[in-house]
Amino acid sequence: MNKSTTHRHDTPNNKTHIIKFRVTETEKLELENTAKLLHLSLSTLIRRALHSAKIERTVVVAGGGEETLNAVSTLLAQCGKVGGNLNQLARHFNSGGADTEQLRAKLLDELTDLTASGSTPRKFLVNCMATLKHIASKNSDYSAIEAYLIYQHDEFTGKQLLDQQGRPMLRDSYILDTLECGDFSFATACLLANRKYNKNNHPDDIKSHQYIISFDPRDAADNGLTMEKAQALGLNFCKANFPGHPAIVCTHPDGHNHSGNIHVHIVIGSIRTREVERKPYMQKPRDWREGMKHSSTAQTMRHLRVAVTEMCECADLHQINLLEAQGNRVSEREYWARRRGQKRLDQANARLIVAGQKPKQTVYQTELETLRKQIDSVLKKATTFEEFSALLMQEHGVAVKESRGRLSYCPPNRVKFITARKLSKKFEKKQVLAALAQNIRLAPTIQPIATDKPDRIQKLVDIQAKLKQGKSIGYERWAKKHNLKAMAQTLILLQEKGLLNEGALDQRIDELQTQYDSAKEVVLDLETRMADNQKLRSYAAAYKQYRPLTQKRNAVKSPAAFEDQYRAELTAYRAAAAYLKANNITCLPSPNKLEAEYCALASEKAQFYEQYKEAKSELLKLKDAKQNVALFFREEKQTQHHER
Numbered sequence: 060m061n062k063s064t065t066h067r068h069d070t071p072n073n074k075t076h077i078i079k080f081r082v083t084e085t086e087k088l089e090l091e092n093t094a095k096l097l098h099l100s101l102s103t104l105i106r107r108a109l110h111s112a113k114i115e116r117t118v119v120v121a122g123g124g125e126e127t128l129n130a131v132s133t134l135l136a137q138c139g140k141v142g143g144n145l146n147q148l149a150r151h152f153n154s155g156g157a158d159t160e161q162l163r164a165k166l167l168d169e170l171t172d173l174t175a176s177g178s179t180p181r182k183f184l185v186n187c188m189a190t191l192k193h194i195a196s197k198n199s200d201y202s203a204i205e206a207y208l209i210y211q212h213d214e215f216t217g218k219q220l221l222d223q224q225g226r227p228m229l230r231d232s233y234i235l236d237t238l239e240c241g242d243f244s245f246a247t248a249c250l251l252a253n254r255k256y257n258k259n260n261h262p263d264d265i266k267s268h269q270y271i272i273s274f275d276p277r278d279a280a281d282n283g284l285t286m287e288k289a290q291a292l293g294l295n296f297c298k299a300n301f302p303g304h305p306a307i308v309c310t311h312p313d314g315h316n317h318s319g320n321i322h323v324h325i326v327i328g329s330i331r332t333r334e335v336e337r338k339p340y341m342q343k344p345r346d347w348r349e350g351m352k353h354s355s356t357a358q359t360m361r362h363l364r365v366a367v368t369e370m371c372e373c374a375d376l377h378q379i380n381l382l383e384a385q386g387n388r389v390s391e392r393e394y395w396a397r398r399r400g401q402k403r404l405d406q407a408n409a410r411l412i413v414a415g416q417k418p419k420q421t422v423y424q425t426e427l428e429t430l431r432k433q434i435d436s437v438l439k440k441a442t443t444f445e446e447f448s449a450l451l452m453q454e455h456g457v458a459v460k461e462s463r464g465r466l467s468y469c470p471p472n473r474v475k476f477i478t479a480r481k482l483s484k485k486f487e488k489k490q491v492l493a494a495l496a497q498n499i500r501l502a503p504t505i506q507p508i509a510t511d512k513p514d515r516i517q518k519l520v521d522i523q524a525k526l527k528q529g530k531s532i533g534y535e536r537w538a539k540k541h542n543l544k545a546m547a548q549t550l551i552l553l554q555e556k557g558l559l560n561e562g563a564l565d566q567r568i569d570e571l572q573t574q575y576d577s578a579k580e581v582v583l584d585l586e587t588r589m590a591d592n593q594k595l596r597s598y599a600a601a602y603k604q605y606r607p608l609t610q611k612r613n614a615v616k617s618p619a620a621f622e623d624q625y626r627a628e629l630t631a632y633r634a635a636a637a638y639l640k641a642n643n644i645t646c647l648p649s650p651n652k653l654e655a656e657y658c659a660l661a662s663e664k665a666q667f668y669e670q671y672k673e674a675k676s677e678l679l680k681l682k683d684a685k686q687n688v689a690l691f692f693r694e695e696k697q698t699q700h701h702e703r
């Protein structure tokens with residue numbers, strides 16, 4: 060071995076021992092790339108890192124790249140120092156040495172240096188926010204995937220929404236394309252692949268993968284993002300990252316939580332139907348070989364997040380957190396807790412309705428949602444931080460504290476505080492103080508919040524029943540005062556109406572009940588006719604707009620390809636044609652005539668709705684008054700009986 064070779068590879072004659080160790084594919088690639096960058100062999104790179112030797116490289120740097128390379132050099136040097144110290148620690152402990160304070164201090168110093176050095180090149184690392192979501196499905200019904208993308212579904216239960224005829228309702232707007240399916244539908248292409256390669260036969264096999272790319276709601280206004288542009292980005296993303304897989308790419312104009320963000324669904328069959336060229340990000344044969352199944356590993360997700368980031372940067376789009384809708388920090392855990400809670404609530408309400416009872420709550424709220432509303436209600440009327448804290452405790456039992464310049468809140472049923480960062484940006488210290496200052500400026504215009512509805516009289520409290528439940532003497536004193544005020548309101552109302560006689564009161568309640576029921580029936584009928592009018596207008600417009608496509612489809616050479624290209628439009632046309640046929644409509648009505656009819660119905664509804672509101676308001680007042688009178692005389696009889 061000549062001298063130059065010995066110097067390059069750091070291989071003196073006394074090196075007689077060989078050490079072998081295993082690394083992952085990713086680690087091997089990273090080591091090889093680093094060694095290539097430094098123009099060193101793998102053995103030399105590892106040996107110099109272990110012995111804290113100076114690691115030099117010869118690189119031609121383009122203009123503006125010196126800062127990046129300096130940062131990389133600093134990191135490599137610090138890693139080398141840490142490696143040397145770890146070797147010292149290992150030899151010390153293996154020889155039976157104790158954990159001395161010198162070694163402890165040395166280790167802490169090295170970790171501190173490494174942390175400090177890591178802050179310098181941080182800007183060169185990819186910082187991907189939650190713009191990409193993955194869902195693996197074991198459902199063998201591939202057509203259900205396309206149905207979910209095309210038809211409307213309940214946000215909480217996930218069930219299809221049906222029209223009055225029991226047919227699924229199309230989404231208001233979407234764009235759908237298929238890739239790698241040939242002349243077949245996505246479902247057929249996936250089933251043929253399963254049969255060809257004899258896979259996905261077990262119920263626990265993953266049949267498909269869904270990736271959801273969500274864009275910032277601001278992109279539509281700031282960066283000109285449209286559904287067509289998002290669909291094009293999704294198609295290119297799918298072609299680049301999932302080649303060989305049958306795929307559906309579908310764009311929707313809105314997301315969960317009413318976030319207003321355009322998002323793209325990319326659904327791929329799990330089996331690759333053709334071999335593709337191996338790309339640098341492909342680590343294992345399943346990533347490029349025919350007949351192999353796709354696997355969404357941590358490495359795959361990291362690559363896809365980087366790809367999403369690069370795609371957004373090239374298209375000049377924002378980066379967002381998918382679940383940060385309307386300023387609230389809604390985590391995925393809270394989101395699914397809300398959906399599960401809503402499902403349980405719907406089931407409980409259904410049982411109550413069957414039993415003839417009226418549900419008290421129809422919309423489920425998580426603990427964090429309730430806390431947000433409580434804080435927001437107080438924040439609208441407080442003017443100082445002390446008042447803000449006091450009102451939160453008095454009205455809702457919520458404690459607030461400040462620690463290290465950050466606010467946190469604790470509901471009455473919890474021990475641990477919840478940071479503002481987990482609730483909403485507007486509940487952080489800076490935003491809270493700004494809102495309080497705004498309230499001070501608007502103090503003359505802020506009206507006090509009424510505790511009771513002005514159009515309803517207060518109901519009497521059944522004191523004896525409350526005392527049997529264990530209420531205190533203090534509660535009894537308050538209830539007596541409350542009942543006196545409520546009874547005074549009741550007498551004033553009955554005097555104004557001239558209904559001091561029980562029979563006259565009952566007769567007036569019956570009259571109002573009849574008026575209320577009649578007006579309500581007319582209003583509901585008008586609302587139904589207005590909804591039918593809107594539906595007919597929508598279907599008529601779709602039928603007229605997309606009918607030429609059906610004629611063109613019959614004339615093209617490849618109807619199947621034409622069907623795939625205009626799947627959404629043709630589906631909308633067929634739904635419109637089915638609706639018109641079911642309702643025996645042979646001639647399309649005039650849009651102007653339908654609009655005039657809708658305006659007439661709306662005007663008639665407004666008239667009857669006023670009658671409905673007036674009858675309902677007076678009816679509720681008189682029913683409360685009748686109940687108060689009955690309870691008052693019952694209490695009087697009980698009091699006289701006890702005195703005797």
